[in-house]
Amino acid sequence: MSTTRKTRFSRRIPDHVTDEIVNVLSANSKKYFGFNDMFERVYENLKERNAVSGGEEMLRLRAYEKLQNLVTRGLVEKKGKEYKALARIQEASSAAMAAAAEKAAQAAQAAQAAK
Numbered sequence: 001m002s003t004t005r006k007t008r009f010s011r012r013i014p015d016h017v018t019d020e021i022v023n024v025l026s027a028n029s030k031k032y033f034g035f036n037d038m039f040e041r042v043y044e045n046l047k048e049r050n051a052v053s054g055g056e057e058m059l060r061l062r063a064y065e066k067l068q069n070l071v072t073r074g075l076v077e078k079k080g081k082e083y084k085a086l087a088r089i090q091e092a093s094s095a096a097m098a099a100a101a102e103k104a105a106q107a108a109q110a111a112q113a114a115k
Contacts (some may be wrong), residue, residue: 014094016051017042017059018066022093025076025085032082039063 020042025033042063046052052059067083070076075092077084090096 015066016046016049017062018070018092019094020045021063021067021070022085022089025083026089029085029089032079032084034082035064035067038067038083 021038023045024038024041039060043052043056043059046059054062067076070089070092071078071083073092075086075089077086
């Protein structure tokens with residue numbers, strides 16, 4: 001019996017860029033944002049939290065990549081060059097992902113204890 005291995009790299013620390021994208025889009029969930037408008041809000045929020053590193057251009061690239069991942073996952077709607085949050089956008093936040101990981105760990109422990 002072979003075991004499946006997770007080949008994707010996953011970061012264990014909170015993802016501040018994705019969290020800010022989620023915050024900006026979910027605060028105005030009925031509004032469509034152009035990428036530049038959304039990025040300016042994300043950048044300002046990250047500067048306030050002192051969580052900006054690597055320069056603005058690198059952050060812009062990371063934010064665009066993370067936004068496209070949210071579109072691929074079906075959490076953000078893309079209409080032309082504008083983006084709008086969908087109902088499940090909070091699933092992408094670090095807090096929601098940590099809660100899901102904790103729930104999975106508890107389920108694994110319960111399964112192990114049942115053996």
